[in-house]
Amino acid sequence: MVATVEDGQVTKLRPDKDHPLSKGYACPKGIAMTDLQNDPDRVLHPLRKTASGEFERVTWKEALDEINSRLKRVRDTSGPESIAWYMGNPGAFSYSHTLWVKGFLDAIGSPHYYTAGSQDVNNRFAASALLYGSPLVVPIPDLRRTKHLMIFGANPLVSHGSVLTAHRIRDQLMDLTKRGGRVVVVDPRRSETARAFEHVAIKPDGDAWLLLSMLNVIFEEGLEDATAIEAQSRGVEMLKEAASDYPPESTVSRTGIPAEEVRQMARDLALADCAAVYGRTGSCLGRRGTLVSFLLDALNVVTGNLDRPGGAVFGKPPLALDDVAERFGLATYASNRSRIGGFPDVLGNLPATLLAEEIETPGDRQIRALFVSAGNPVLSVPDGDSLERAMGGLDLMVGLDFYMNETNKHADFILPATTFLERDDFPIAFLGFHTTPFVNYTEKVVEPAGEAREEWQVIEEFASALGVTPSSVPPIRWLGKLGIKFTPQRIVDLLIRVGPAGDFFGLKPKGLSLKKIAAKPHGIVLAEYVATGELKTKVRHSDSKVRLDPPEIVGELRRIKGAVVETSSERPLQLIGLRELRSHNSWMHNSKLLTRGGRSQPLHMNPKDAEGHGVTEGAMVRLASKDGSVEVPVTLTEDMSPGTVALAHGWGHSGGWKTANGLGGVNVNLLAPSGAEDLEPLAGMAFLNGIAVSVQLVATSGSAAARVDEAVTAAPPRD
Ligand SMILES: Nc1nc2c(c(=O)[nH]1)N[C@H]1C(S)=C(S)[C@@H](COP(=O)(O)OP(=O)(O)OC[C@H]3O[C@@H](n4cnc5c(=O)[nH]c(N)nc54)[C@H](O)[C@@H]3O)O[C@H]1N2
Numbered sequence: 001m002v003a004t005v006e007d008g009q010v011t012k013l014r015p016d017k018d019h020p021l022s023k024g025y026a027c028p029k030g031i032a033m034t035d036l037q038n039d040p041d042r043v044l045h046p047l048r049k050t051a052s053g054e055f056e057r058v059t060w061k062e063a064l065d066e067i068n069s070r071l072k073r074v075r076d077t078s079g080p081e082s083i084a085w086y087m088g089n090p091g092a093f094s095y096s097h098t099l100w101v102k103g104f105l106d107a108i109g110s111p112h113y114y115t116a117g118s119q120d121v122n123n124r125f126a127a128s129a130l131l132y133g134s135p136l137v138v139p140i141p142d143l144r145r146t147k148h149l150m151i152f153g154a155n156p157l158v159s160h161g162s163v164l165t166a167h168r169i170r171d172q173l174m175d176l177t178k179r180g181g182r183v184v185v186v187d188p189r190r191s192e193t194a195r196a197f198e199h200v201a202i203k204p205d206g207d208a209w210l211l212l213s214m215l216n217v218i219f220e221e222g223l224e225d226a227t228a229i230e231a232q233s234r235g236v237e238m239l240k241e242a243a244s245d246y247p248p249e250s251t252v253s254r255t256g257i258p259a260e261e262v263r264q265m266a267r268d269l270a271l272a273d274c275a276a277v278y279g280r281t282g283s284c285l286g287r288r289g290t291l292v293s294f295l296l297d298a299l300n301v302v303t304g305n306l307d308r309p310g311g312a313v314f315g316k317p318p319l320a321l322d323d324v325a326e327r328f329g330l331a332t333y334a335s336n337r338s339r340i341g342g343f344p345d346v347l348g349n350l351p352a353t354l355l356a357e358e359i360e361t362p363g364d365r366q367i368r369a370l371f372v373s374a375g376n377p378v379l380s381v382p383d384g385d386s387l388e389r390a391m392g393g394l395d396l397m398v399g400l401d402f403y404m405n406e407t408n409k410h411a412d413f414i415l416p417a418t419t420f421l422e423r424d425d426f427p428i429a430f431l432g433f434h435t436t437p438f439v440n441y442t443e444k445v446v447e448p449a450g451e452a453r454e455e456w457q458v459i460e461e462f463a464s465a466l467g468v469t470p471s472s473v474p475p476i477r478w479l480g481k482l483g484i485k486f487t488p489q490r491i492v493d494l495l496i497r498v499g500p501a502g503d504f505f506g507l508k509p510k511g512l513s514l515k516k517i518a519a520k521p522h523g524i525v526l527a528e529y530v531a532t533g534e535l536k537t538k539v540r541h542s543d544s545k546v547r548l549d550p551p552e553i554v555g556e557l558r559r560i561k562g563a564v565v566e567t568s569s570e571r572p573l574q575l576i577g578l579r580e581l582r583s584h585n586s587w588m589h590n591s592k593l594l595t596r597g598g599r600s601q602p603l604h605m606n607p608k609d610a611e612g613h614g615v616t617e618g619a620m621v622r623l624a625s626k627d628g629s630v631e632v633p634v635t636l637t638e639d640m641s642p643g644t645v646a647l648a649h650g651w652g653h654s655g656g657w658k659t660a661n662g663l664g665g666v667n668v669n670l671l672a673p674s675g676a677e678d679l680e681p682l683a684g685m686a687f688l689n690g691i692a693v694s695v696q697l698v699a700t701s702g703s704a705a706a707r708v709d710e711a712v713t714a715a716p717p718r719d
């Protein structure tokens with residue numbers, strides 16, 4: 001984007017016409033950042049909770065002195081393993097924030113690292129660890145060359161892609177069909193993307209059965225690519241054997257998809273010149289997301305589409321996340337277990353759903369101090385009520401944010417953080433996800449507003465009080481003891497220069513350095529297409545082959561046999577999530593631009609289901625699961641498959657954001673189960689899609705609140 005700065009203030013953001021890939025396209029949320037940047041509700045000074053429960057402004061020195069002395073006391077009395085950090089989603093989009101949070105916990109020796117990952121993508125990483133031997137080896141669909149794309153539970157026309165960085169993604173998908181290719185969207189809801197392409201309606205959390213049936217057809221009909229399987233993988237026999245139990249006729253009750261349609265889908269995929277299978281949150285937030293993620297990639301392997309042009313590809317970014325993380329010792333899976341439930345860590349992450357229990361359960365490693373940065377788990381994680389209660393019992397809680405949100409309002413201190421316009425960034429975690437190899441570096445656009453500080457600088461203060469250097473890399477910690485400090489820029493520059501495209505400090509004069517990248521503010525296109533033929537360098541298993549029979553997956557295949565049906569006569573419907581173009585999880589509802597014309601959070605319901613429940617458009621209903629209930633207005637739409645209802649997350653505000661507070665809405669995650677027994681076993685992920693619910697009429701006509709967000713339900717987003 002291009003920012004207009006007047007008198008040190010960002011007054012306008014617009015898309016960058018000179019950007020080689022976006023060519024002047026930006027999504028509405030990006031443009032709306034001006035509203036957040038200049039929001040009078042922003043937290044611009046350190047705040048301390050007073051005895052009466054109100055916040056008062058304090059100086060940075062007062063805040064840090066008190067936090068640090070309380071932090072030291074917690075460490076000395078309860079041990080470093082009682083200090084926890086939850087870093088939310090925006091944290092992942094700041095290289096310095098990410099590195100310093102994990103570095104801090106590693107340096108003090110605490111396992112209590114939590115992120116939005118356990119509500120988002122961790123089972124995708126777990127599947128990669130099993131398949132490729134590294135959680136960070138994640139293929140992306142080669143959108144620009146593929147002829148056949150199958151999307152399982154993603155809505156890129158709204159989300160703009162996830163674990164996939166595709167500028168102008170709508171155009172890339174449209175181009176695919178213009179080339180004569182197909183986009184098939186498997187989704188319980190006829191989403192914006194499904195509407196624009198081909199839709200296959202599936203029952204929530206039915207994906208594993210559909211994928212097994214597709215594999216069944218492929219093996220039964222001899223449509224597999226035996227050469228590719230032989231060259232790239234081992235263990236296919238297990239997969240074949242497992243799939244033999246799932247002819248499409250046997251899975252109709254789980255998927256809702258007629259057997260003949262499944263057969264045709266399998267044939268079309270296997271016979272396409274090149275094809276890619278891609279899944280995102282809709283495939284991750286059910287009860288068996290690791291298995292589903294595994295099967296998505298298995299389909300790519302079996303059809304001969306892995307690591308080839310137009311297939312599912314790994315590429316060769318100038319800085320490969322898997323290499324970097326491995327070098328830092330961060331590419332872990334199951335190297336550690338959660339205290340509650342014994343869940344394996346994924347990249348050091350433990351299940352955020354268990355935070356409340358981890359705080360309230362006495363014993364070794366009980367959490368006594370909690371930091372929350374760029375996150376809002378009270379709204380984003382199951383059972384925010386329990387988390388609110390648990391946070392009240394902590395010895396110390398600190399928020400780093402530019403808003404007072406529903407979570408950090410329970411903190412002892414809120415420390416003002418910078419926006420991405422007030423700090424530099426290098427999207428290190430995303431370089432491998434570009435559909436066109438690309439790199440860029442952004443300088444800060446303006447000085448931090450008020451007294452805002454970058455997270456990594458604040459973390460340096462906590463670390464120094466505890467006598468450690470916040471880094472996951474032991475040599476950097478040793479150098480820290482000698483007073484030698486590394487800035488985020490310095491670390492990234494080093495990594496680029498010794499990386500696959502680096503200048504090796506002048507030895508390769510044409511190579512890259514941070515300075516060279518920074519000199520091109522519109523970014524640098526590195527190659528026409530994503531590199532293929534990289535599998536051997538990507539796979540960490542000793543034989544360099546993709547593993548199709550890991551014991552963990554064998555276990556999941558056994559478990560799925562006994563899977564009970566979620567619904568019952570008491571709770572006959574299944575609830576899934578919904579992302580809207582003008583929302584960004586829980587944190588952009590204070591923007592004037594995004595809330596223009598009012599907003600509401602209706603329950604999307606098929607008219608047939610509504611009729612059975614005596615519900616009409618605009619009625620207020622009580623939506624209840626075994627774990628909680630909320631009252632919401634209903635909107636009727638044929639886009640929902642009968643039996644499935646959808647409600648957006650990130651609503652029900654009561655923070656310092658006054659516009660957001662005034663919009664009403666409810667926290668849908670009060671309906672999600674929060675016990676360890678309900679988490680997905682291989683990645684500890686929350687169960688958020690497919691929850692059994694009942695709907696009960698409260699009032700035939702709700703209120704003005706039942707107005708549907710037109711911008712969301714109308715035509716697909718346009719440039
Ligand atoms: N406008 C906007 N953009 C966003 C965000 C936002 O909040 N707003 N959030 C960002 C974030 S943090 C992320 S992680 C990405 C997510 O990116 P996506 O995953 O592409 O986004 P979703 O809209 O959540 O898409 C999930 C789809 O899965 C479907 N689904 C639900 N349950 C199932 C199921 O059991 N099986 C199948 N096959 N499908 C199912 C839903 O109906 C939905 O259409 O989006 C990012 N982009």
Ligand SMILES: Nc1nc2c(c(=O)[nH]1)N[C@H]1C(S)=C(S)[C@@H](COP(=O)(O)OP(=O)(O)OC[C@H]3O[C@@H](n4cnc5c(=O)[nH]c(N)nc54)[C@H](O)[C@@H]3O)O[C@H]1N2
Pocket residue numbers: 087088089090091094116119120281373374375376377379380381400401402403405417418419420455577578584585586587649650668669688
């Ligand atoms: N039911 C249901 N629940 C879901 C999902 C779903 O699909 N359905 N999706 C899940 C997913 S994919 C995600 S990613 C999570 C998101 O959940 P979280 O990551 O827990 O929360 P966010 O809503 O992203 O809140 C981000 C907070 O960060 C602040 N912030 C923004 N930028 C910065 C920054 O640069 N620095 C700092 N310090 N603070 C900043 C914002 O003000 C806000 O308070 O929600 C999850 N929850």
Ligand SMILES: [Mo]
Pocket residue numbers: 089116120
């Ligand atoms: Mo996410």
